[in-house]
Each structure stands twice: as structure tokens, then as C-alpha cells.
Amino acid sequence: MKKKPLSLAAIISSIFICISSMACILIQPDMSNIIPLWQIAIIIMVASIFFSALLYRNVPNNRIPWLAIDIAFELSMFVFIYIFQLNPDFIIQKPFGLSASFDIGIIMPMLLLATGIIGFKDSINILYHFSAKAQEIMVFSAIKLTAILALLALGGILFIIIYEGIWAINWEFLTTPHRRLGQSGGISTVIVGTFWMVLGAMIVSSPLGVGAAIFLNEYSKNARLNRILTIAISSLNGVPSVVFGLFGLAFLVTHFGVSLLSGSIILGLINIPTIILTNQEALKAVPNSLREGSMALGASKWQTIRRVVLPSAMPGILTGLIMGVAKASGETAPIMWIAVTFTATPVQMIHGIIPNIFQPVNNLDYHLLNLIYFLGAWDVWTKAWGTALVLIALVLGTNMLAVLVRNHYRKKISW
Amino acid sequence: MVLSQIGLQRRYSEKFVEILLFLSAITSIIVMLLIFYYLIHESMKAFATIGIFNLLFGQKWHPAGDIYGLLPLIVVALVVTVLALIFNIIIGVPLAIFLAELAGPRSRAVLKPSIELLAGVPSIVYGFLGIIFLVPYLQERFYMLTGRSILAGSILLGLMFIPYITTICEDALRAVPSEFKEGSLALGANRWQTIRYVTIPAASSGITAAIILNVGSIIGETMAVLLVVGNVARIPSPIINVFTQGATFTSVIAGEMGEVAQGSLHYHVLFAVGFVLLIFVTVLNVIADLAKTKIRRKFGGY
Structure with a gap:
């Protein structure tokens, strides 16, 4: 010693x-x-x-x-x-x-x-x-060092955005439209436009995603069909977002023009695999005894699903939908050419409640992209940080909500 | 009589629901086919005018002179992907091992969800940070003409996808049955020997699938690359010169599509670029999917 x-x-x-x-x-x-x-x-x-x-x-x-x-x-x-x-x-x-x-x-x-x-x-x-002990200590200290560095880098990203962006956030920034190429004013039309587009995307993707998950998990008996569907879903999941943009440009813009509708449909299609995969997990977690019990009481298949399986799987389904919201709000490339404009454009309302779906809208991601392009030329520094902070808050906030929903119900439900 | 009518009605509504669900299930297939149809349809003209071989292996990308060859894009995309993957694996896999094997339950309960959260940070935000911090840093540090370079793109992509590779690898590592590890520890191996000779080999298919999936995501990532890679489509000379500007599939499409006239040759060529990218990524995805199935067959439950 x-x-x-x-x-x-x-x-x-x-x-x-x-x-x-x-x-x-x-x-x-x-x-x-x-x-x-x-x-x-x-x-x-x-x-x-x-x-x-x-x-x-x-x-x-x-x-x-x-x-x-x-x-x-x-x-x-x-x-x-x-x-x-x-x-x-x-x-x-x-x-x-x-x-x-x-x-x-x-x-x-x-x-x-x-x-x-x-x-x-x-x-x-x-x-x-x-000895082998020496090797273990060396490797573990290297792993711990790497982990600490990675966590510091990832945490630093959040910290720097909040630290720089917080100075741009005030009531005026959130409630007025931008003026003079984003140099003054706020991002109100941008937030509203993003809201409607994400809402539209969810209207497109939730029924399709949840329905597909139910079919795959509860109905489909054909192994080959299942296999093809799984491959199609995972390939759709991997299609690069810019390719979705091209697809939208060729497929939707020719019919609907550059509009909220085209953007919502494309974002909805991007979302479908995420929703299917998370919902399948949720449905798989429902034990079979519940289904068998309901069937034994004389309920039909759809009755069983609607009254027994879906309520039990609801937290997982909700988590999947919320994650879809986060994913749809963070996409830029697919909507660049098919749904958005940089000029401050308020969403027009028909009868006060229905938005005009055939107009282009503003979008947080696209707004940030334009501000980045203007960085060297005009004074948009604080506005860009503010936009980034709002975007991060939106995406991470919804993701955090999903995690909270999941954890809350995981504790509550026990089979 | 009445009862049988109710039964009939019920059977019809059951059938109706099943058909609706079936339709929503095959949406993915239809969308996938539609994407392929429209990309082939729009890129047909480019392939017909320039010729498949000339387009794929042409060495010049020069839209102003209507000269299009994808080789510069392919080379730079490969260099960026390989470099980014190296950064990604060097940092992401140790982080996964840390989370799965070394971290205590309490720190894991905090770290795992936070890393999953970080996977959701939009790529445009990474591009923004890259422009503000990474590009000036590289420019000063290495006396480069401009910091927008292949290296900047690779570092940014490597960092961006750490949460993805970490979560999937960690799941794969944790799925290894604890009997395997306990058996190894009982034979007198220490924890690192157990990880190296038992856990990692048993989880290797999962880790491989994670890496393949990440290759697909890295090569298809758009906004961050568009902002930091420089968007000058030429083959770097010498080929290891990562300190120069480049352009990848995605950055070319995203950077140039906004300005081309619809129906021009340039427009169709950009669709052809997208089509090549789509084929590449889809093949990778199918391979990753097969790898996953193989694991399930090999190890049963996980």
C-alpha cells in the first residue's frame, strides 16, 4: 500500500x-x-x-x-x-x-x-x-467520460437555446405578425399557421394510423399480408423527408396548389408510421384474457375492441398521437415548396371557425430557415433565437407530455 | 325472425368495420407505391434525356450549363455518411453501454427519457446551431476558406443522431437475458469481459440494425446538411479532403428545388436525385428489417 x-x-x-x-x-x-x-x-x-x-x-x-x-x-x-x-x-x-x-x-x-x-x-x-481489472477500469472510465461529454453536449444545446432565446420572448413577440423580413414584430401568424397545419396533419393521420394498428394487431391473420404491411410501414418510416416534399410537389401541388391542405396531407402521411408503431405497442400490451373474457360474454369482435381493448390501450394510443404532433411540428423539408410562405399571412377563417385550407400559411420551421438565411444580411439575430426557442418548446413540450401520459398511466394500470 | 335480423345487421356492420380498418392498414402500401410512381414518373424525362449511365456517373454537376452528373453528390454523400457514422458510433454506443450496464436505476430513470426527448429536436434547430457555433469554429481553427464544409456536415449529423442510436442500442443491450450475463459473471469474468464477450455479441444483430437504420436517417437528413455543408457540388480533391465544401443528395434537392422552373430538365433531374436517394434508403430499410427478423428467429423472444 x-x-x-x-x-x-x-x-x-x-x-x-x-x-x-x-x-x-x-x-x-x-x-x-x-x-x-x-x-x-x-x-x-x-x-x-x-x-x-x-x-x-x-x-x-x-x-x-x-x-x-x-x-x-x-x-x-x-x-x-x-x-x-x-x-x-x-x-x-x-x-x-x-x-x-x-x-x-x-x-x-x-x-x-x-x-x-x-x-x-x-x-x-x-x-x-x-490484470483484467485494469482493463475494466480503463474501458469503464472511457465509457463514462464519453457518456458525460455526450450528455453535456446534448444538454448544452438545450441550455444555449433557452439562454439566448429567452431575451426575445415577450408578449409582443408572441402576438404580432413579423414585419420588415422578420427584423421586427413577432411570430403570431407563424404560430397560428403551424397550429392549423399540425392539426390538419393529425386529422389525416390519426384515423389511418390507429385503424392500421388495430387491423394489424387484432384482425390480420394472414402472415404474408402482415409481413408485407410491416415492410411497407418500416420503409415508409424511412423515406427521407425531402422525398416526401418531392412527392407532394408532384402529387398534391398540381391539384391543390401551394396550400395548407397539401402541407397537412403530407405531414399526415409522414406521421402514419410513427403512430402505427407506437399504437401497435400499446395494443400488444393489452392481455389476451381481457379479449377472451369479453368474447366469452357474447360480445362481437368489434364490440370487444371498442369497449375493452381500446379503453385499456388508450394511454399508449394517446402517447403515440402526441408524439405524432411533435414529429409533425418539427418537419421543414417536406413542406418547403408545397404549403408555406414567408410573407406574414394570417389564416383566413370561413364562418369564423373553419380555416381556408387552400391558402399558403406561415410555419415555424420555415420561418426559422428564412431567418437563418438572413442572419448575415439583416438584424434578425434575437428573432431567430426566439423562433428557435418557441419551436423547441413546442416540440419538446409535446414530447414531454407524451412521456408524462405514459408514465402516469403505467403506474395506474395493472393487469 | 327479429333476432336473426339483428344478427345479420350486426354481421354486416362488423364486416364494414373490418373493411375500413383493412383500408387504413393498406394506406402505407398505397402511399409507398404512389411515392415510387410519382418519383419515377417525374424523373423519367431526366433519365431519358441524359441517359441512365451518364446521369448516375457523370462527373460534373453544373445546372447553369444543363450538365448533370450525380457522381459528386454520391461521393460527398458517402463521405459525409461514413464520417458522421463514425462520430455517431464512437459517442452513441458507449453512451448506450453506460445507460444499459453502468448507470444506476435512478440516473437511468432521468437520463433515458431525456435522451429520448432530445431525439425530437427538429433538424432545422441543429442546422441553426451549426451555423452559429460549428461553422465559425472550424473556419478559425483550421484556417479554412469557409467553415461550411463536409466536416461540419458530418459532425453535425453525427451529433444529431446520437439519441437515435443510443436508444435502439440500449434496448438491444437490455434485451439480452440476464441469465447470459449471470452465467458469465459466475464463471469469474469481470463486468467488462461480460459486456465484451457476452452482452455485445448477443445484442450484435440489434446494434447492427440500429446502425443500418441510422445510415438511412443520416443520408436522408436534409435541413442541417443544407445549412452547413456548403452546397458546392464537386468531387473533393483529394478525396479525403473533408475541409472543403460539398453537396449531398438532400442538400442539392432542398437547395435548388425552390428556384427551378417546373417542367425544366433541372426540375426532372432533381426528381431523379430524389429517386436514387429513395431507392438507396428503402433498400437499407429492408435490410435492417430482415436483420431484425433474423434476431427474433435466432434468439426467440427478443
Whole structure:
């Protein structure tokens, strides 16, 4: 146990090198202050690895050359850092015909990251006598590090949108239409247009999706038909959204023009596989004893489905429909040419309640796309962040609702 | 008499409902056929005018001169997809292993739904963030002419689809019966050895299906790529030069369809691009589907 501090010092210094070099790659600070620290850390790491290997005497003979190479690499890094320090303007100009150049700011942290990883590997190996345990610790720490980085990146995306977008959100932004190419005003027509289009999509897709799921799960006996249907559904699920856009352009725009109706139909068709797949899960979860009980009481098949199966599967079906709403609100590519316009267009109402389905509308995704195109030319920065925040809030809000519905009923229902 | 009439009525309404449900079930097939019909119909003219071989393997994409060859798009789409898939797997699979095997029940209960939520972030938002953060970063860091590049597209796509690959891989890993793992642990293997030699091989078909599905999604993703990839359709030279601009199937369609005259050759060529993309993605999907069926046959319940 007395020899532990040496390995501990090596591990700590290697972790320091890894984390600081990764941070340097990402945020590109002025590195002159960190370089001496790196030099000290490398010296500590190499010395403690070397002496712990000598003291422990547990390095297998076939590993000794590798260990020597690692230590030589780490020492050469020390020398490299020293040389780089003398030529801070060193740069590799467009190697191999690549259209990029690599300066010290990227080369040095990369090499240091490699050094840190190698040092970490050696020190863990020596500490755990090159056993399987050492391997396990190395792999698990790599996995945990990756997981933490991924979660930070994904969480950072949400954070930055909320942080930047919150300043654009106020009552005026949400209740007035945009003016002067989105530079002033708000996004009221955009929100209303999105609402009607998603509602239309749900009107198209819910009966078809739920019906198909019921047929597949309750009626269909023919294995071959089932197989074909499953393949068709999964291929439809995989059709790229831009291809749906082309399809709509060729199929719907010729009949209905650029209109709310075309957009709703296409978004509805995109939604169908999502709804079928989630609803099938919900129907499968209903135990057969319920169906058999109802049938035994003399109920017909449809009566059983309507009175017994559907009510029990309702939470799952609702979850699927809500997820469909989220999916339909997040699509841009399929509606770009077939349903939307950038000019502020309020949805006209016929008799006060029915929207005019043959007019183009505004849409959140398309609005954001246009604002992105205008970013360099006009002052739309805050408006773009605000639009992104509203869009994210809409999509994630509906998704969260779906998760809540699912969890709420999962606790409540027990068969 | 009355009873039998009620029975007859009931039988008819039962039959009627069944037919309605059947019709809604075959909608997917009809829609799929309609998509194929309209894409073939609209792209026919392009294939007839330019010739199938010239269109697919032409080396120049130059709409102003009515010269169309898909090779630049195919090459860049493949490079983007492969690179994005590498980023995606390097980060997504360890995250899945973390969630399935290492995370405690409480952190899992928080992390899993949050990752599923993130799968819903619209691609246009990723494109927006890519334009604001990723593109300037790459441009400064690597002294590039413009940060809009194949690399930017790949990084963005790789990040975007992490939630997808993670959820599917995690499901596959968790579906491995615990008897397998317990047996391995009882033989004295440690947890990493168990994961590596038992869990991952048993879940490999699920992981493969997840990766194939992700290839389809990555190659079909539009808005994020459109915004960051640069939209200059040429073959990068040398071919590993990911620091230059490129154009993929989707970015060309989305970027150029808004401006072409309906019925022009360019319009039909863009449909042909969409058709090639559709064929590619559909084949991948059918393969993923077969892979899934194979797992079910191989391992029974999962």
C-alpha cells in the first residue's frame, strides 16, 4: 500500500493533461500560461510511472518494451512542447492538398491528449498489475467520460437555446405578425399557421394510423399480408423527408396548389408510421384474457375492441398521437415548396371557425430557415433565437407530455 | 325472425368495420407505391434525356450549363455518411453501454427519457446551431476558406443522431437475458469481459440494425446538411479532403428545388436525385428489417 501514492500522482497528472488539452481544443485559449503546467505534469507523470514500475516489479516481460516506448513518447512530448514554445507561429500549411492548415493551437493539445491517455493507461496497468481489472477500469472510465461529454453536449444545446432565446420572448413577440423580413414584430401568424397545419396533419393521420394498428394487431391473420404491411410501414418510416416534399410537389401541388391542405396531407402521411408503431405497442400490451373474457360474454369482435381493448390501450394510443404532433411540428423539408410562405399571412377563417385550407400559411420551421438565411444580411439575430426557442418548446413540450401520459398511466394500470 | 335480423345487421356492420380498418392498414402500401410512381414518373424525362449511365456517373454537376452528373453528390454523400457514422458510433454506443450496464436505476430513470426527448429536436434547430457555433469554429481553427464544409456536415449529423442510436442500442443491450450475463459473471469474468464477450455479441444483430437504420436517417437528413455543408457540388480533391465544401443528395434537392422552373430538365433531374436517394434508403430499410427478423428467429423472444 505504501507504493500507491506514486501511481496516484501519475493518474492525477494524466487526467489533468487529458482534460486541459481537451478544453484547449474546444475553447482555444491563450496557451502560454498552461504550457509550464503541462511540462510539470508530464515530468511528474513520467517519473512516477517509471519509479512505480521499478518499485512494483510487476511489469510482465513482454510489456517492458511497450512501456519503454510509451515513456519515450511522453518524454519526446516534453521536448516538443519546449520547441513549440520557442516557435509559437509554427503552422502546417495545407498538408496533402487538404484545404485546411493546422497550427500549434490544434497540434499541441491533440498530441498532449494522446500523451495523457497513454500515461493513464500505463499508470492504471501498473497499479492493478496488468490484470483484467485494469482493463475494466480503463474501458469503464472511457465509457463514462464519453457518456458525460455526450450528455453535456446534448444538454448544452438545450441550455444555449433557452439562454439566448429567452431575451426575445415577450408578449409582443408572441402576438404580432413579423414585419420588415422578420427584423421586427413577432411570430403570431407563424404560430397560428403551424397550429392549423399540425392539426390538419393529425386529422389525416390519426384515423389511418390507429385503424392500421388495430387491423394489424387484432384482425390480420394472414402472415404474408402482415409481413408485407410491416415492410411497407418500416420503409415508409424511412423515406427521407425531402422525398416526401418531392412527392407532394408532384402529387398534391398540381391539384391543390401551394396550400395548407397539401402541407397537412403530407405531414399526415409522414406521421402514419410513427403512430402505427407506437399504437401497435400499446395494443400488444393489452392481455389476451381481457379479449377472451369479453368474447366469452357474447360480445362481437368489434364490440370487444371498442369497449375493452381500446379503453385499456388508450394511454399508449394517446402517447403515440402526441408524439405524432411533435414529429409533425418539427418537419421543414417536406413542406418547403408545397404549403408555406414567408410573407406574414394570417389564416383566413370561413364562418369564423373553419380555416381556408387552400391558402399558403406561415410555419415555424420555415420561418426559422428564412431567418437563418438572413442572419448575415439583416438584424434578425434575437428573432431567430426566439423562433428557435418557441419551436423547441413546442416540440419538446409535446414530447414531454407524451412521456408524462405514459408514465402516469403505467403506474395506474395493472393487469 | 327479429333476432336473426339483428344478427345479420350486426354481421354486416362488423364486416364494414373490418373493411375500413383493412383500408387504413393498406394506406402505407398505397402511399409507398404512389411515392415510387410519382418519383419515377417525374424523373423519367431526366433519365431519358441524359441517359441512365451518364446521369448516375457523370462527373460534373453544373445546372447553369444543363450538365448533370450525380457522381459528386454520391461521393460527398458517402463521405459525409461514413464520417458522421463514425462520430455517431464512437459517442452513441458507449453512451448506450453506460445507460444499459453502468448507470444506476435512478440516473437511468432521468437520463433515458431525456435522451429520448432530445431525439425530437427538429433538424432545422441543429442546422441553426451549426451555423452559429460549428461553422465559425472550424473556419478559425483550421484556417479554412469557409467553415461550411463536409466536416461540419458530418459532425453535425453525427451529433444529431446520437439519441437515435443510443436508444435502439440500449434496448438491444437490455434485451439480452440476464441469465447470459449471470452465467458469465459466475464463471469469474469481470463486468467488462461480460459486456465484451457476452452482452455485445448477443445484442450484435440489434446494434447492427440500429446502425443500418441510422445510415438511412443520416443520408436522408436534409435541413442541417443544407445549412452547413456548403452546397458546392464537386468531387473533393483529394478525396479525403473533408475541409472543403460539398453537396449531398438532400442538400442539392432542398437547395435548388425552390428556384427551378417546373417542367425544366433541372426540375426532372432533381426528381431523379430524389429517386436514387429513395431507392438507396428503402433498400437499407429492408435490410435492417430482415436483420431484425433474423434476431427474433435466432434468439426467440427478443
